[in-house]
Amino acid sequence: MNWEQLLSLKRFGDRNKRLRKEQDPTRLGFEVDYDRVIFSAAFRSLQDKTQVIPLSKTDFVHTRLTHSLEVSVVGRSLGRLVGKELLRVHPYLEETHGYQYNDFGAIVAAAALAHDIGNPPFGHSGEKAIGEYFSSGSGSRYRDALTDKEYEDLISFEGNANGFKLLTESREGVSGGLRLSYATLGAFTKYPKESLPKKPTKHIADKKYGFFQTQADFFRELAEELGLESRGRTGDNSYSRHPLTFLVEAADDICYTIIDFEDGINLGLIPEEYALEYLIKLVKDSINTNKYNNLVHMQDRLSYLRALAINTLIADAVRIFMENEDKILNGIFDTALLDRSQYKAQIADIIDLSVERIYRSDEVIEKEIAGYRILADILEVFTDALTRDKEGNASNYDRLMIGLLPPVFRNSSGSVYEILLNTSCYVASLSDGAAVHIHNKITGKTL
Incomplete structure (x- = not known):
C-alpha cells in the first residue's frame, strides 16, 4: 500500500480526480467529512445510547455521543502527530501532492467521530440481542431463505458494518449516503472483510466484519481506489486495513x-x-x-x-x-x-x-437483560409485518405496525434478506429511550 492512494479524496460518484493541492484551504475535503458526520441524524441519536450505564440519567456518565466526540479529539491528536512524522519520512507527500500533517488528523478525527455511529441501543448487548433473535429466537425460521453469508450478517449483527451502511448507502434522492472521502471510509473500517469466513486468522483485521452483503460491491470499489491489499481466498472479500x-x-x-x-x-x-x-x-x-x-x-x-x-x-x-x-x-x-x-x-x-x-455491575446487567427482551419484541413485530406484507398476507395490525416505521424502512419489495437486514438496522438506529418508547407502544403500555 502507498500513502498517495491511501489519502484519496475521492467521493462516491466522482468522475474527476480530486487533488490535494487544488483543495480550498478554507474548506478542506477531509474536514468536510467531519462536518457531514456531526450534522447527520444517525450521529445525533448517539446522545441517548449507552456507553457504560444503559438509560443512565447521571450527567457525568458518558453516552455514545460524548464518547465519540472524545475519541475524535484523541484521534485528531494521534493523526496530526503521526502525520508530522510521516511527512518527515515521506516529504514527497507534501512537496509533490500538497498534503499537510493536519490532513492525517482530519481523516482520523472524522473516522473516529463516526466509529460508533452504527451501534445499537443498550451497548454491545444490543448487537447480541439482534444476533440471537435470528440464531436462537423466532428469527431462526428465516434461515432457509438466506445464503450463508446473509445469515451470518444477521446472527453476528455488527455495529461496525451497520455504521459503514449508514455512511455509504444510497437511498431515494440521496446517492452514496454521506459521500465521505474514500480515505475517511477506509480509516473508519476496522474489519475490512465480510462476515464469512468467520475469524479465518488471528490478525486483528479478521476479528469481526466490517460490511454487510448489501455493501460488498461498493467496498471492493473502495478497496481498489485505496490500494488495500487483498487478504482473502479467491472469491472472499477480505483486505488489509487502511493504516490510519x-x-x-x-x-x-x-x-x-x-x-x-x-x-x-x-x-x-x-x-x-x-x-x-x-x-x-x-x-x-x-x-x-x-x-x-x-x-x-x-x-x-x-x-x-x-x-x-x-x-x-x-x-x-x-x-x-x-x-x-x-x-x-x-x-x-x-x-x-x-x-x-x-x-x-x-x-x-x-x-x-x-x-x-462496572460492566458486570447489577445496574448494567439488569438493564441489558431488559434490552434483550425489548429489542427481540420490536424485531418480532416488524419482521413479521414486513415479510407478510411482501407475501401479500399483511393483516390490519401488520399495516398499523409498518406505519410506525420511518418511511425509509417500510419497503417490503426487496429480498427477504434485505427486509430482515433493514429491520435490524432500524432497531440498531434507535436510542435507548426510543427503543423503550416503541416497545411500550407495541405492548400497549402507553394506553
Whole structure:
C-alpha cells in the first residue's frame, strides 16, 4: 500500500480526480467529512445510547455521543502527530501532492467521530440481542431463505458494518449516503472483510466484519481506489486495513480504557484511591504532585489524572505506529497498537477492574437483560409485518405496525434478506429511550 492512494479524496460518484493541492484551504475535503458526520441524524441519536450505564440519567456518565466526540479529539491528536512524522519520512507527500500533517488528523478525527455511529441501543448487548433473535429466537425460521453469508450478517449483527451502511448507502434522492472521502471510509473500517469466513486468522483485521452483503460491491470499489491489499481466498472479500484505522482504534481504546474507568469512580462503583494506584505508571513522569494535592474536588483530581494518562498513551501509540510503519503498509502488522504498548500490563489491569466493577455491575446487567427482551419484541413485530406484507398476507395490525416505521424502512419489495437486514438496522438506529418508547407502544403500555 502507498500513502498517495491511501489519502484519496475521492467521493462516491466522482468522475474527476480530486487533488490535494487544488483543495480550498478554507474548506478542506477531509474536514468536510467531519462536518457531514456531526450534522447527520444517525450521529445525533448517539446522545441517548449507552456507553457504560444503559438509560443512565447521571450527567457525568458518558453516552455514545460524548464518547465519540472524545475519541475524535484523541484521534485528531494521534493523526496530526503521526502525520508530522510521516511527512518527515515521506516529504514527497507534501512537496509533490500538497498534503499537510493536519490532513492525517482530519481523516482520523472524522473516522473516529463516526466509529460508533452504527451501534445499537443498550451497548454491545444490543448487537447480541439482534444476533440471537435470528440464531436462537423466532428469527431462526428465516434461515432457509438466506445464503450463508446473509445469515451470518444477521446472527453476528455488527455495529461496525451497520455504521459503514449508514455512511455509504444510497437511498431515494440521496446517492452514496454521506459521500465521505474514500480515505475517511477506509480509516473508519476496522474489519475490512465480510462476515464469512468467520475469524479465518488471528490478525486483528479478521476479528469481526466490517460490511454487510448489501455493501460488498461498493467496498471492493473502495478497496481498489485505496490500494488495500487483498487478504482473502479467491472469491472472499477480505483486505488489509487502511493504516490510519490503527489510529482510530487506538483513540477508541485509549478513551474507553481511561474514561470508562473514570466514570466508574464517579458512579461510586470503584473507590477513588484506585485512580492514582492504577494510573501511577502512566502519569509518574508528568504529574505535578503539588498541583494534584491542591485539587479539592474528586472530579478535578480525576480529570487531571485522566488528561495525563491519555497524553502518555497517545505518545506511546505514535511511537508504535512509526516503528512499525513498513509492516502496517504491508498489511502484516496484526495487532492493535496498544497491544504493543509498554503500558500493556497497566491497561489490562484497568480494563479487568472496569469489567468487574462496572460492566458486570447489577445496574448494567439488569438493564441489558431488559434490552434483550425489548429489542427481540420490536424485531418480532416488524419482521413479521414486513415479510407478510411482501407475501401479500399483511393483516390490519401488520399495516398499523409498518406505519410506525420511518418511511425509509417500510419497503417490503426487496429480498427477504434485505427486509430482515433493514429491520435490524432500524432497531440498531434507535436510542435507548426510543427503543423503550416503541416497545411500550407495541405492548400497549402507553394506553
